[in-house]
Amino acid sequence: MQARHNHCDPLGETGVEELAQSDPQVWAEFFRETSQKELDNLTRERQHMARQRGTTDLSHAGASLAKEDFVAARLPLLQASTHPSYCYTSREFYELEVERIFLREWLCVGRVDQVEKPGDYFTLRLLGESLVVVRDREGEIRVLSTVCRHRGMEIVEGAGARRSFECPYHGWTYSLRGELMGAPEMEKTENFDKRQCQLPSLRAESWEGFIFVNFDLQAQPLGPALAGLSQQLKNYKLSEMRSIEPLVYDCNWNWKIMVENMMECYHHLGLHRDTVEPLMPGRLTTTEDLDGAYAIMHLPTIEQDVGLSGQGSYVKRMEALSLLPVIEGLSPEERGKAIVFTVYPTHMVILTPDSMIYYQAFPEGADRMTLRITLCVPPSTMERPDVAQSLKQARDFIVMFNNQDMWACESVQRGLSSRLARPGRYCHLEKAIWQISRYVMRRVLETEDTAYDDPSAKEASDS
Numbered sequence: 001m002q003a004r005h006n007h008c009d010p011l012g013e014t015g016v017e018e019l020a021q022s023d024p025q026v027w028a029e030f031f032r033e034t035s036q037k038e039l040d041n042l043t044r045e046r047q048h049m050a051r052q053r054g055t056t057d058l059s060h061a062g063a064s065l066a067k068e069d070f071v072a073a074r075l076p077l078l079q080a081s082t083h084p085s086y087c088y089t090s091r092e093f094y095e096l097e098v099e100r101i102f103l104r105e106w107l108c109v110g111r112v113d114q115v116e117k118p119g120d121y122f123t124l125r126l127l128g129e130s131l132v133v134v135r136d137r138e139g140e141i142r143v144l145s146t147v148c149r150h151r152g153m154e155i156v157e158g159a160g161a162r163r164s165f166e167c168p169y170h171g172w173t174y175s176l177r178g179e180l181m182g183a184p185e186m187e188k189t190e191n192f193d194k195r196q197c198q199l200p201s202l203r204a205e206s207w208e209g210f211i212f213v214n215f216d217l218q219a220q221p222l223g224p225a226l227a228g229l230s231q232q233l234k235n236y237k238l239s240e241m242r243s244i245e246p247l248v249y250d251c252n253w254n255w256k257i258m259v260e261n262m263m264e265c266y267h268h269l270g271l272h273r274d275t276v277e278p279l280m281p282g283r284l285t286t287t288e289d290l291d292g293a294y295a296i297m298h299l300p301t302i303e304q305d306v307g308l309s310g311q312g313s314y315v316k317r318m319e320a321l322s323l324l325p326v327i328e329g330l331s332p333e334e335r336g337k338a339i340v341f342t343v344y345p346t347h348m349v350i351l352t353p354d355s356m357i358y359y360q361a362f363p364e365g366a367d368r369m370t371l372r373i374t375l376c377v378p379p380s381t382m383e384r385p386d387v388a389q390s391l392k393q394a395r396d397f398i399v400m401f402n403n404q405d406m407w408a409c410e411s412v413q414r415g416l417s418s419r420l421a422r423p424g425r426y427c428h429l430e431k432a433i434w435q436i437s438r439y440v441m442r443r444v445l446e447t448e449d450t451a452y453d454d455p456s457a458k459e460a461s462d463s
């Protein structure tokens with residue numbers, strides 16, 4: 001079966017139609033209704049909490065979110081302030097983000113090389129849902145709920161390869177497309193129709209070898225929104241990259257703190273003074289003026305071919321024993337920098353001349369998320385005899401600077417939880433964070449906060 005590694009191949013469009021026809025519980029509607037009820041409850045809870053605590057920042061959140069709290073956040077970069085701290089701590093604000101961002105946007109769940117052959121699968125939890133990502137017999141990638149249509153046991157855990165999924169509880173068996181194939185001893189059950197017992201499926205789309213899912217059946221396809229990014233990154237041949245076993249962390253901070261940490265290099269001057277800053281000086285970083293589905297930064301390096309495995313001057317500092325080779329086909333300019341981009345809301349990628357690292361933030365609450373960090377390299381790199389040593393070295397470097405980042409993120413979460421926390425001002429090196437803040441406002445406040453509609457905003461952010 002042909003593995004699908006190409007750009008922008010929408011997957012499961014037919015599955016969506018089938019679901020709408022065969023399953024009365026159309027997921028998008030279900031989630032919308034649930035979210036509204038949840039919000040109503042939260043509003044009542046918020047009012048109760050406000051009465052108990054007196055006037056607190058939380059009184060602004062929930063369904064009565066006050067747009068006036070964001071007046072300073074909506075100004076041009078060098079005049080703007082960061083979001084109110086409750087955006088990072090309040091359960092109500094998080095619930096709004098779930099409803100207005102996470103249930104509507106494309107979320108990266110992994111790479112296509114994790115499900116290379118028909119029957120290959122892996123499971124994950126996303127926004128409280130247990131899902132299985134599987135390549136079906138026709139070669140399509142499907143993302144299915146694992147919740148058995150009988151009495152709800154999760155039909156599969158972990159990862160592996162299967163011809164079908166058999167629920168361990170009573171033996172109902174589902175195809176790789178989620179159709180109920182067998183249900184023992186159900187012949188006597190009246191009006192039992194196996195066709196009505198399909199596992200719900202989410203929309204899935206692959207982009208550059210990443211698998212994205214969307215809970216919203218009406219969402220616009222992802223590929224067209226990222227066409228410019230694909231073109232810009234074509235020399236890296238992202239779709240061909242091979243994934244290495246990820247690093248996984250339980251994190252007690254808000255997802256935006258993680259994304260913001262990724263999307264500014266100002267902190268190279270402080271937090272990474274001795275690690276990343278000597279290779280990629282924060283002051284040299286630039287951010288493109290963009291308003292669409294992603295933000296992107298360019299990080300010039302102190303010399304060519306600075307990568308994760310000890311290329312360039314880092315090799316001298318670390319006395320590296322082996323090196324990852326530079327990605328074939330990069331231009332001299334690309335060999336002299338790193339690129340960091342975020343596809344909103346949570347897909348974060350670092351490109352260096354020898355590899356790619358992608359971060360997945362899986363939000364689990366206002367102050368909780370799971371972080372997965374996956375190193376990826378070209379197929380030719382995997383064939384080198386010394387690859388294990390090089391990968392270990394790259395991984396060690398990732399762990400080292402990521403530990404610094406996580407220390408800061410955890411501390412920021414504690415800081416923003418303080419009653420005394422107040423919005424801060426941006427440095428000119430934090431343009432991408434300002435862009436992200438406008439994205440969050442567009443979605444959560446349902447405003448038109450584009451960064452560059454007003455030409456004076458662009459001029460102010462550039463000055």
Ligand code: FES
Nearest residue numbers: 148150151167170
């Ligand atoms: S819960 Fe799955 S077969 Fe009964």
Ligand SMILES: [Fe+2]
Nearest residue numbers: 261267272405
């Ligand atoms: Fe960092």
